[in-house]
Structure formats: structure tokens, C-alpha cells
Amino acid sequence: MWNSGHAEIPSLSIASGRRDAITAGARSTLTGLLRLLGSPAPALADGDAVPVPLRRLHAGATLFLEGGHADAVYFVQAGTFKLYRTAEDGYEQVLGFAGRAEVLGFDAVCSRQHPSAAQALEDAVVYALPIADILSPGPRVPALDQVLHLAVSHQLTRRDELAEVMAAVAAEVKLARFLLHLSARMAACGQSPRRLLLRMSRRDIASLLGVAHETVSRAFGALATQGVLAVDQREVELLDLDGLRRFARATRGATPRCASTALPEQRAAA
Amino acid sequence: MWNSGHAEIPSLSIASGRRDAITAGARSTLTGLLRLLGSPAPALADGDAVPVPLRRLHAGATLFLEGGHADAVYFVQAGTFKLYRTAEDGYEQVLGFAGRAEVLGFDAVCSRQHPSAAQALEDAVVYALPIADILSPGPRVPALDQVLHLAVSHQLTRRDELAEVMAAVAAEVKLARFLLHLSARMAACGQSPRRLLLRMSRRDIASLLGVAHETVSRAFGALATQGVLAVDQREVELLDLDGLRRFARATRGATPRCASTALPEQRAAA
DNA sequence: CGTCAAATTGATCGACTTCAATGCTCGTGG
DNA sequence: CCACGAGCATTGAAGTCGATCAATTTGACG
Numbered sequence: 398m399w400n401s402g403h404a405e406i407p408s409l410s411i412a413s414g415r416r417d418a419i420t421a422g423a424r425s426t427l428t429g430l431l432r433l434l435g436s437p438a439p440a441l442a443d444g445d446a447v448p449v450p451l452r453r454l455h456a457g458a459t460l461f462l463e464g465g466h467a468d469a470v471y472f473v474q475a476g477t478f479k480l481y482r483t484a485e486d487g488y489e490q491v492l493g494f495a496g497r498a499e500v501l502g503f504d505a506v507c508s509r510q511h512p513s514a515a516q517a518l519e520d521a522v523v524y525a526l527p528i529a530d531i532l533s534p535g536p537r538v539p540a541l542d543q544v545l546h547l548a549v550s551h552q553l554t555r556r557d558e559l560a561e562v563m564a565a566v567a568a569e570v571k572l573a574r575f576l577l578h579l580s581a582r583m584a585a586c587g588q589s590p591r592r593l594l595l596r597m598s599r600r601d602i603a604s605l606l607g608v609a610h611e612t613v614s615r616a617f618g619a620l621a622t623q624g625v626l627a628v629d630q631r632e633v634e635l636l637d638l639d640g641l642r643r644f645a646r647a648t649r650g651a652t653p654r655c656a657s658t659a660l661p662e663q664r665a666a667a
Numbered sequence: 668m669w670n671s672g673h674a675e676i677p678s679l680s681i682a683s684g685r686r687d688a689i690t691a692g693a694r695s696t697l698t699g700l701l702r703l704l705g706s707p708a709p710a711l712a713d714g715d716a717v718p719v720p721l722r723r724l725h726a727g728a729t730l731f732l733e734g735g736h737a738d739a740v741y742f743v744q745a746g747t748f749k750l751y752r753t754a755e756d757g758y759e760q761v762l763g764f765a766g767r768a769e770v771l772g773f774d775a776v777c778s779r780q781h782p783s784a785a786q787a788l789e790d791a792v793v794y795a796l797p798i799a800d801i802l803s804p805g806p807r808v809p810a811l812d813q814v815l816h817l818a819v820s821h822q823l824t825r826r827d828e829l830a831e832v833m834a835a836v837a838a839e840v841k842l843a844r845f846l847l848h849l850s851a852r853m854a855a856c857g858q859s860p861r862r863l864l865l866r867m868s869r870r871d872i873a874s875l876l877g878v879a880h881e882t883v884s885r886a887f888g889a890l891a892t893q894g895v896l897a898v899d900q901r902e903v904e905l906l907d908l909d910g911l912r913r914f915a916r917a918t919r920g921a922t923p924r925c926a927s928t929a930l931p932e933q934r935a936a937a
Numbered sequence: 938c939g940t941c942a943a944a945t946t947g948a949t950c951g952a953c954t955t956c957a958a959t960g961c962t963c964g965t966g967g
Numbered sequence: 968c969c970a971c972g973a974g975c976a977t978t979g980a981a982g983t984c985g986a987t988c989a990a991t992t993t994g995a996c997g
Contacts (some may be wrong), residue, residue, distance in 0.1 A: 566954085567953095568953075608953075608954085609953070609954055609955075611953090611954080611955085612952090612953060612954075615953090621946080630961090630962085
């Protein structure tokens with residue numbers, strides 16, 4: 398079925414049933430959210446008094462749909478998401494993946510409509526911060542605005558890195574960069590940067606990188622043959638990070654001649 | 668020339684007249700910045716009392732360098748910028764372009780260091796909002812936080828659109844999408860969506876799209892031959908927007924079979 | 938007027954796309 | 968329980984598009 402893979406979509410039973418271990422109240426306060434985002438300050442004395450709803454999703458569920466009305470911004474507490482847009486002909490263009498501590502749906506703040514969709518690739522939990530809280534002209538929680546700015550800044554940085562991934566010349570280079578990108582995020586979460594469990598299909602990766610999925614497969618094979626990594630289905634072990642980085646470095650030849658041609662006119666007015 | 672064509676730094680021309688007659692104090696207040704970003708509310712009674720420094724740059728000047736320390740976030744009042752990173756071998760990877768009302772350098776808020784560089788492609792003016800003002804734990808200007816959230820949200824949206832541009836299969840499709848992207852931004856600024864004056868070189872476009880610059884040249888030629896646009900150096904006229912959109916639509920074949928497989932199981936647990 | 942960079946055009950080769958077939962894992966139904 | 972089917976992943980073969988090298992033209996600036 399749709400969620401074949403290892404998508405342990407448990408019983409079809411709706412919310413009510415299962416022995417949901419997480420009692421929703423547990424960490425669903427502003428303090429919990431601030432901690433997730435690595436708020437610098439212990440901040441906020443009354444943070445525990447401010448509730449921030451948690452939302453739990455099963456693998457395969459969509460957090461929000463493209464074009465859907467946006468009520469909240471989400472912060473990934475656990476799980477992995479796929480961001481994508483669907484073309485008129487049904488082609489699914491993947492825009493990126495998001496994991497723990499990342500922001501989802503912030504791009505909908507300005508239009509109140511989601512420009513893209515988000516789907517959980519495994520069971521997941523997110524904080525849902527109402528957009529109204531963000532844009533309210535009334536009294537504000539300073540720590541929240543700050544931590545929001547920080548989180549979004551991070552997100553912007555990651556998207557630029559993705560651009561570098563996608564712009565690479567060769568398919569192997571794209572894949573190498575993509576894996577290093579994932580690896581870095583693993584490391585940032587305190588996990589091993591060498592062991593990756595890909596939550597997404599080859600097709601999703603291919604869509605993101607802008608190549609055919611067969612090419613992704615072949616690129617994995619090529620990198621494995623060179624000994625920089627080992628692949629077993631969706632388990633990837635990065636055996637030689639430096640070797641992988643060497644692949645990732647490859648560019649479309651620098652500006653031919655001396656790079657000293659830098660900048661003809663370097664004046665900024667105060 | 669740099670500002671050849673129809674570079675008439677729009678109707679916002681400053682009180683006194685010519686473009687180099689900008690008396691720096693004139694609009695360099697928080698109110699001016701809020702207005703630039705299309706602040707919904709007339710907001711802020713004392714906005715005129717809060718100064719926000721303007722910075723003026725000549726064509727070719729860099730606003731900030733990759734790796735440089737970040738003191739401020741910038742908002743483009745006039746001009747066009749190129750965002751890029753430089754690889755070890757000197758290759759310049761373009762990450763995007765920014766025009767009026769866009770945010771620059773926000774990705775440096777979290778690390779206080781610019782992950783990429785920004786260079787003015789023509790004479791430009793920007794607001795420089797100190798990062799300290801954004802992250803200060805002290806008393807805040809609510810309208811500023813809001814407008815900041817909105818602007819960054821917009822920026823995030825644009826980057827996702829860029830991903831769609833870069834991920835396209837064929838070179839012509841990439842170029843078509845890129846031009847439509849530019850066109851949309853022109854329209855958003857109240858300018859004609861058909862007449863584009865490219866501020867960047869073919870090489871820059873090629874870098875962004877992840878193709879060779881010769882290919883960009885050929886793609887222009889191909890689109891011109893098909894009659895959807897006319898090119899003269901850096902002046903581009905979009906003759907047939909729908910035709911261009913038809914090019915842009917082309918994808919890597921949708922999910923083979925019926926697209927009715929849409930979304931079988933769309934449940935999220937509360 | 939001479940130099941240099943940007944832009945265009947051509948020719949060749951390699952890489953990627955595409956079409957097609959097979960193996961694999963897992964869930965479902967016989 | 969096992970066999971079947973579905974989707975994912977891998978591999979092969981052939982054609983095409985784009986990268987690369989190279990030459991030429993145009994335009995800009997000193």
C-alpha cells in the first residue's frame with residue numbers, strides 16, 4: 398500500500414484508541430519549545446504557564462497541504478518531514494527535508510497560506526505555535542520573538558546550503574553534498590555523523606537534487622565502489638568523510654584565469 | 668552602463684529630485700523601513716524618532732563578505748544584489764539575487780557571521796538594522812518584530828521558489844522559470860512584468876541554475892527562436908508569458924499511473 | 938584606439954535521461 | 968502458511984542533451 402516501506406502505520410484506529418504514551422500536557426509549554434530551540438537564556442520565568450499545543454503525526458500523515466490555510470507555525474520535536482510542491486501534472490517537487498528543532502511552515506506567515514506541503518516520513522511530534530501569537534500587535538513575549546528570529550535565521554542558512562547542493566555539476570557531487578548536509582544535521586543533534594538512516598525514498602532525493610532516480614541509485618553505487626560509503630537499502634554508512642568531502646568539493650572549474658580580477662570597484666558609501 | 672536602460676529608480680525618487688541627491692537623513696527612520704516592507708498598520712507613533720542608518724553602495728561594492736562578522740541585517744531600498752559563496756578553488760556559487768524590499772544577511776543572525784557574501788550589481792541603498800536591536804532582550808518595538816517576521820517569511824517563500832527553478836530538468840525550463848521568477852518580482856514592485864533588465868551576467872545566471880554559461884546563452888537563443896521572448900544583451904522582453912509558462916511547466920514526468928492516488932490517508936493525531 | 942570581459946556560436950565527447958527488465962521487501966489475501 | 972502484488976531499488980542499453988574546449992564578435996573602459 399501507500400505506506401508500504403517500513404511505515405509502521407499502526408492500527409487505523411483513530412486518535413482515541415492506542416495507549417498513547419505521551420500525555421499531551423507533558424512538555425507542551427513555551428518553556429519546552431524554547432529549550433528545544435536552544436534558547437540561550439534560561440529565559441522566561443512564567444514560560445511554564447504558557448501552553449503551546451503539541452501535535453502528533455503518524456508516518457505518512459501530512460502536517461499541512463499546499464495551498465491550505467495556515468493557522469500555526471511548527472517546530473519539529475521528533476521525526477522527519479518532507480517539504481514538497483505538486484505540479485499540475487502531478488509531479489512532486491521536493492523542496493527539502495526537516496528534522497528535529499527545525500521550523501516548518503514559517504513561509505506561510507506572510508500570506509497565511511502554505512506555499513508547500515509537509516508530510517511526516519516517520520512518526521513525529523511538533524509544537525504548533527499559532528500565527529496569531531506571532532503577529533499579534535498586542536503585548537509580546539520577548540524571548541519568543543528572539544528565539545523565533547534565531548530559528549528562522551538558521552533555516553535560511555540551511556536553505557542556502559541546499560542551493561549549493563542542488564547547483565553542483567555532477568550527480569555524484571550532488572549526492573555527496575546532500576549526504577554531508579544530512580551528516581552535519583545529525584551531528585548537530587548529537588547523533589553519529591557517520592551513520593545515516595534515510596527516511597526518504599530515492600525518488601524523493603532525486604527530486605530534490607534535480608536528477609532521475611536511477612541516477613541517484615547509480616551515484617550511490619559509484620560512491621560505494623570508491624569506498625567512501627556503504628549502502629544497504631536506506632542505511633548509509635559514511636566510511637570516509639574526507640573522501641566524501643573531496644567529491645563534494647568538485648566544482649564547475651573556477652573562474653579560469655587568475656582570481657585576482659576580484660572586484661573592479663569596491664567602494665561603499667557611508 | 669550600469670544603470671542604462673530604464674533604471675529610473677522608481678517613483679520613490681526622493682524629495683529633492685535626482686537620485687544622488689538623497690539626503691541621508693530623509694527616510695532613514697524606522698517608519699521609512701516599515702513602509703518599505705509594507706507594514707500593514709500605520710503603526711508606530713514614534714517611528715520617526717527611531718533612526719535606522721542607510722547605507723549607499725556603488726555598483727560592484729560588496730555589502731558584506733562571506734565569513735565576515737555580522738552587525739546588521741539589511742533591507743534593500745533600491746538596487747539589486749547578488750548573493751554568493753566562494754569555493755576553495757575560487758568558483759563562485761551564486762545563491763540568488765535580491766531586489767527592493769528584500770532582506771539581506773538575516774541568515775547571519777544566528778551565528779553572527781555571514782554564511783555568504785552580497786555584492787551590489789548596481790548602485791544601491793539599504794537600511795542597516797543592527798542585529799543587537801533584533802536580539803536585545805530588553806524592551807522591544809512590537810511593530811518591528813512583526814514586520815521582520817513577515818519579511819523573513821517572504822524571503823523563505825522565495826527561496827523555495829528558487830529551489831523549484833533549480834531543480835528543473837532541462838536548461839530551457841530552468842531559464843524560463845528563472846525569468847518568470849524575476850518577472851513576478853518586477854510585478855510585485857509595480858513595474859512591468861514583461862520588460863526585464865538583467866543586472867547580472869550570464870555567468871551568474873548559469874551558476875545559479877547549475878549549468879554552463881554557454882548553455883544559458885543557447886537557452887536564451889532557443890526561447891527567442893520560439894518567439895516567447897526577445898533578447899538584446901541584458902534587455903529581455905517577454906513577448907508571450909503564457910508560452911513561457913508552458914515551457915516552465917515541463918517536469919520530469921509525473922508519477923506514472925493515474926494521479927488519483929492522491930492522498931489515501933491524511934490523518935494527523937491531535 | 939587597444940585591451941579585456943562578456944556573449945555568442947560551433948564541434949566533440951561524456952554524462953544523464955529515458956525506457957525497460959529484474960530483484961527485493963513487505964503487506965495482504967488466498 | 969505461502970503466494971501474490973505493489974512499490975522501491977538496482978541494473979542494462981540506447982539516444983540525447985549539455986559540458987567542455989575553442990574561436991569569434993561585440994561592447995565597455997582606460
